[in-house]
Amino acid sequence: MKHRIVVLGAGYAGAYAAGNLGRRLSPADAEITVVNAEPDFVQRLRLHQFVAGQEIDAPKLADVFAGTGVRLRVGRVTTVDPARRVVAVAGADGEEGELGYDTLVYTLGSRVADHGVPGVAEHAFDVTGRPSALRLRQRLDELEHQAGRGEDRSVLVVGDGLTGIETATEVAESRPGLSVTLVARGELGARLSAGARGHLRRACDRLGITVVEHTVVEAVEPTRVRCADGTFLASDAIVWTAGFAVDPIAAAGGLEVTDDGRIVVDGSMRSVSHPDVYAAGDAAYAIGDNGLPLPMSCASAGYTGMRATDAILRHLTGRKTGHTSLTYHGNHISLGRRDGILQMVDGEGIAKPTFLGGRKAARIKAGILRMSLWTTSHPTFGIPKRQHRLAAPVLTPAEQAAA
Structure with missing residues (x-):
């Protein structure tokens, strides 16, 4: 049977992971399915522009994954059951079904945090x-x-x-x-x-x-x-806009999470409680190279998504992969279309005294957004179409523990 990989969420971390895995794993051995609530890729970093009345690109996920063999299932994840290795998905029509997996990539991101404030x-x-x-x-x-x-x-x-x-x-x-x-x-x-x-x-x-x-x-x-x-x-x-929170799905499923619901992972973005589950992006509690938790951000989603992808490839194929550093460099803030702030931080995450502001900062921020869109909507760009077979045999975590 093919090794079933299910990716929950197709934001910056999930779309990258799914596309790369689809490009680099042989379809004879692996079956990859992405579950996302919408059929389009949403540029969350630019939604403030959208509410201001501007139009922003929203590539179709079917086009993003074209040629990779990745299957797209549009629906909302309702539960995760790591004990049975299944997830429940509700479609647009409300009908619910289950997806089984051998490896789960959890990248459901975050939502607004109300902090218990009524109303x-x-x-x-x-x-x-x-x-x-x-x-x-x-x-x-x-x-x-x-x-x-x-x-x-x-x-x-x-x-x-x-x-x-x-x-x-x-x-x-x-x-x-x-x-x-x-x-x-x-x-x-x-x-x-x-x-x-x-x-x-x-x-x-x-x-x-x-x-x-x-x-x-x-x-x-x-x-x-x-x-x-x-x-x-x-x-x-x-x-x-007073902060972000993650969905309680992971906690309800029995995964080890922090007090705020993020999945606790090791250095390879693997769940410390369920080794067949990987997490990346806002839903993961990942420790950066400086020993501090990575903040919820697009940059963190990119780094952790790369780490998770490489770890899965190493585990399934036995091949060496690259190493992505987990370093948070700073904040890039747009102040409208013609102004901005680039604020770098030190190794402790504290703002450095110098900063860049004005039009140049705005142009750099715009470039970062374009690059983020390109790399996410073209997740296989620059990757040779060299699909690897899975190592034989690929043991489940339970089988590895028994061995």
Whole structure:
């Protein structure tokens, strides 16, 4: 029987892993299936541009995997059962079925984290997925139309992490008829260097963004938020960007996870509790080369996806593969289309004193996004079509333990 590889999620980590495995493993030995909730590749890094009214490319996953032999199953993963080595998938029609696997690659990514704040799920928008970003875009279209008739309309962005900063600046630049407020728990851009913080503040001033600092939001209502000090901030659209969380599917399936639900992996991105499961991207709790956990980011997804792919190839074929370093270099922040910040960090993840800001930083960020799209939507580019047979025999983890 063929070795069944199932990849859950086709974001930056999953699409790369599936395409590479499909290109490098012989179809006579391996069967690769990708499960993804949507038929398209979503550029999550550019969803803030999408909500601002811009169009972004969304390649068809069927085209991404063309010629690799990878099978695409469009559906939502509902459960993972590592004991039986099956996953349950619900299709668009609601019908649920099971997929068996010999090797599972878990790259389901993350979603918005409400941190237990009441009203977030009911009343707030977010930009962590295309469906939620589309709802926000439609709402902003409505507000912009009303603003064009002379009505005052406002947008409130809660959270000044990278997603919040990029969303607030992009909306303010692309939809100047809307007033934008950015709520920061502490000082604006607290994790940036002093120079970068100053650049960010000047960008917000230039774009007319009202910044509310040292403010904790305790509840979200339909047209306002309640702050910890008892004050209220009104808004016609509340955008929640106060962090990310992972789906509880892995924890419910019995995989060893952290308190926040991420799968605990070793240096090869292999689950420490279930060695036939690999995890990459936001869903993996991976330790970087500096001994610190990698942050949830596109860069981390790329590094961990490469590590997982190489480890699977080594295990199945017995061949030597490359070694990908797990080093987080810094943050690349867009401030609209013509401004940005490149903030490098040291070995401890702390911002270095120097930074690059302005148009050059914006062009570099745009180049990084183009490269991320290209490498993910062309996962086999530059890889010789040299398909390897599986080592004989390939033992299951249980068989390896018994041996």
